[in-house]
Amino acid sequence: MGVNTFGTRFCLTTFGESHGEAIGGVIDGCPSGVPVDFKMIEDELRRRKTAQDTTSSQRNEPDKVIFLSGIYEGMTLGTPIAFIIKNEDAKSSDYDNIKDIYRPSHADYTYYQKYGLRDHRGGGRSSARTLLPCVVAGAIAKQILHSININIKSFVTQIGEERSDSFSMEEIQEILQKVKDRHDTVGAIVRVEVDNVEIGLGEPHFKKLQAALAEAMFSINAVKGFEYGEGFKAASMYGSQCNDLFVRDENGCIKTETNHSGGIQGGISNGEKIYFNVAFKPIPTIMQTQKTVNKEGEEVTYNVEGRHDVCVVPRVLPIVEAMTAIAIMDMELYRF
Amino acid sequence: MGVNTFGTRFCLTTFGESHGEAIGGVIDGCPSGVPVDFKMIEDELRRRKTAQDTTSSQRNEPDKVIFLSGIYEGMTLGTPIAFIIKNEDAKSSDYDNIKDIYRPSHADYTYYQKYGLRDHRGGGRSSARTLLPCVVAGAIAKQILHSININIKSFVTQIGEERSDSFSMEEIQEILQKVKDRHDTVGAIVRVEVDNVEIGLGEPHFKKLQAALAEAMFSINAVKGFEYGEGFKAASMYGSQCNDLFVRDENGCIKTETNHSGGIQGGISNGEKIYFNVAFKPIPTIMQTQKTVNKEGEEVTYNVEGRHDVCVVPRVLPIVEAMTAIAIMDMELYRF
Amino acid sequence: MGVNTFGTRFCLTTFGESHGEAIGGVIDGCPSGVPVDFKMIEDELRRRKTAQDTTSSQRNEPDKVIFLSGIYEGMTLGTPIAFIIKNEDAKSSDYDNIKDIYRPSHADYTYYQKYGLRDHRGGGRSSARTLLPCVVAGAIAKQILHSININIKSFVTQIGEERSDSFSMEEIQEILQKVKDRHDTVGAIVRVEVDNVEIGLGEPHFKKLQAALAEAMFSINAVKGFEYGEGFKAASMYGSQCNDLFVRDENGCIKTETNHSGGIQGGISNGEKIYFNVAFKPIPTIMQTQKTVNKEGEEVTYNVEGRHDVCVVPRVLPIVEAMTAIAIMDMELYRF
């Protein structure tokens, strides 16, 4: 299987460099006869684009999705759904000064060592822009999951040292503005909740539901940690605190009294809410002079130009949700 | 690909229920001409078995590995390496009382709902015993990695509320004994370090090295969290703190001044030490009366019999290392 | 995916060398709750073993299957079904004289060049004996297919120059005895028919049903050709002769008037009988002195000892049917 494909039944193959002709993807395995809501797909892309205001990258491309195949008269055909987003507003010359430099904590150095060459413009294949095709495929996955009542939500729960279960967009902007004023960037934590996944999703040994979700989350640039249920906190707990006791609810159905497990037991969904946290490092591009080395191995200093976010949130939320939707959709196709 | 296979080039397929005829595995993709150190494999199994003393499960089977194929005159043939470990000391009758009961925070309920039947004896397929084949395959992977200078180490860094970077085995036993005296179990954190991975391991988009490692770790029972490099702590950091600046070392080689990245940038190893943390929940089997429900959906109480650990550590260490070795070995075969 | 695995949903991984400890397989993806008819599995192995009499290899092992996992109280668990067949009657010393010789039209030379070493005993991994695990897995696949009314039959239609649509076993033995008397071996053609496959099996582009069947057949040693429907004869036909016209049958159902297509159109089953032919070359081990070279590259002569068939038929029939069953079962799990 190609290394640019995620999933084995609902398969997304992505392609594209940030300043190449286009980025895009191919979804193979989408069931036939699904009506596609194109407006919802654009809305998801817009969420990713316009979430931030003064603190986010200003690149102005329309991010218009063009579907090439797999959909006829608004319905999926069961054949591969290919789509592209053109790279129209790319200012490649902004990146001329990094052509021969390895930016700190970026992928420049490792790409160059791995491949022997790279498309440096805009970060090439390692640009966060290359996750846009995930948003498109995730939107389609969300639509199908929604039709079986599964909903995916995500929230910012931490930005730098600030923690809250109910950040408003104003509070987020305020925190980010302070970071911007320092000419710095900052990390964050995102919480995801998935409702109404029926019992039985996930495979027990090597395709555990948590393994699929973790793989999905670590496919997103800048993710450094993933935990589900009590996560790292579970390490501090006793079994008598952490166990979820089974009880009958008012309808005679089996439920757990608590949900420390995060909706997954033995790698398989148990019908409770699935929830997990994803930790992001600060964006490595900061508006400060940093030292680094160039391709000749000489130590140089490096100053950023161009357009750059100060934090992955809130723009990363639709990407996190999209990868969650793709992973869950893929696992749903394992049921028979 | 089967859901009981891990890896796509160094592929381990495992099989077996805890009290069935045997557990075992098949390694497909192991290079030919590798001399196999059988004693080292047994040592790894012994580490897993005898790590604990009074606080661990007393099951007494020899865990003797029988190799069936793929090795001839002590050398790998390049053909599939199959091996089994017989389940000789299984006391299935110990489990009669749980035949119709869903043990809290175990996989009984989800398995039963998923498959419509299960082998309840000893936890069946969801028993931690079914990870033994990973230890065997991991030992072979370790031997190959060792020949290219890659070493994998793991440490306990937290048990319940107790944290240390240098627990002695006595301290661990002491902590666990206290938990045992409470008739309870407890969670833990394990830190893994991998030295001397050369630059270029990992694929940049969907087979990022961290995604492969996370998938490997979440294949281990009771794992609730995974973080690499600064992990969740990175969420609290500024970019200016978290970036790893490139410098020249005394030999003129490019290095990073710090290693907040945990040896991975853009999904690809950068030549620095790879390190990550894995969080485990408390073992769900506690020596206390718990309420639960049975297959008929009736609320019942449940008392544990049989032999049970109070914590996954230290016995889980060889399993953690083994899955790390398998994941890294698999990715090594992607280089060309 | 490992190169010793066939199928992606009903996955069979096989292992074993002819004179190693055991051969065997792991079936991953078999649905749960299937009752297993063990006697039928043994019958299939017996068909493969005793089909021939004086003209076939005399190796006398019982070919007793030992199931290790995945079945509990006679029912499949949905977990991997592992099984082994021990290599008990192997007379490895029979093969001492070929240790350093490349037998003509065998795999000795290519294996040695590919892997740098080999287990020469009995042909090692390239022995036809290593197809026995396919018979076991195929028997289970057949049982499941039978429950949905799909039946697979195979016939010998050609041995050497002799052709017939209705060879009796006596005629076959007679032909083979004549070949044996010449101290020679001979090729053959087998025809396979699959009844009652419902419309819609097979994927239209790269997992066409005929591609899956061809891949399955070419996994069998000594197969040199595969054709379905009119096959090579279609090359000589006009469209007006070869087209299958659609008509309504007496029940108002759509049928084709003829079945030149062999039950597959556009890569997808159309509900008609699926049929195909498989050509086998003569077994390369002949009771005559042949010239060849040894590992040092010296030209030598070579005389066969040991036990050897004169033709793959009729013993190959259960293998052909088994691989057909596995391929079809695998594709059935693609429907949803």
Place this chain on the structure above:
Amino acid sequence: MGVNTFGTRFCLTTFGESHGEAIGGVIDGCPSGVPVDFKMIEDELRRRKTAQDTTSSQRNEPDKVIFLSGIYEGMTLGTPIAFIIKNEDAKSSDYDNIKDIYRPSHADYTYYQKYGLRDHRGGGRSSARTLLPCVVAGAIAKQILHSININIKSFVTQIGEERSDSFSMEEIQEILQKVKDRHDTVGAIVRVEVDNVEIGLGEPHFKKLQAALAEAMFSINAVKGFEYGEGFKAASMYGSQCNDLFVRDENGCIKTETNHSGGIQGGISNGEKIYFNVAFKPIPTIMQTQKTVNKEGEEVTYNVEGRHDVCVVPRVLPIVEAMTAIAIMDMELYRF
């Protein structure tokens, strides 16, 4: 793995319906640093397009390939190579009369039954046009193979009843014109030869080189048979006739005296020329009135309009070579 992907290391994912927005493909796994000869790619597409004259389909689209990613300054990046070919000259209205009809021996009926809907225009996904992306990917594979001296050639050896090892293009046109004058179509056989594949290509059990080639060939529309080496003729041969004896050549290298094996022994290339034959059925679209049924199950008559070939040859040659190149390139990446 998606069902529209061929190969597991050099992976081609294709997409597109005949009259949709575009057809195209994504190559994942192409090594980095390969210079791309774009003119040669266009030449291959032209071979496929203009091979025939009066007897072939007249569709006039330019078949211009647009590369979207994976190539920078004329060199492959090691990232996915995506490309599209727009469907500009599609006359969809030509197909209005088949919207509700199942054309005999086409995929209309099976697609409709499988998916519940279809894009009928120009045959939709089942059109031979959807094999164009294979030509593009095959051209790139050919270029890489050419750099290691591997060459792939194909010839027409049979059209209808006419057989020759050295058809001239004039002879082919003459034969096809006669068929056209009958308002009919005809089948054909193509022979493929691959030179200079080094020993060791192919995996011995389930990824035998012949299995990979067969899978590749049966991915091409209208293929009904595949044989390699002596193929079906081997069924009539004695072992003493069919065996390839090993000898030393003048340089002391090991060779086979004959090549009945077609360059493959035990599933692995042996260094001799690889050759095989592929049988094609007649194109099902004939310029005659045929009876069939419509979606309502009513018997109707059907007359062809539009532009149609009378035989797959010679236009299919670049497709056959392309799929051969992709299969061999994929297997080459298994060597290590």
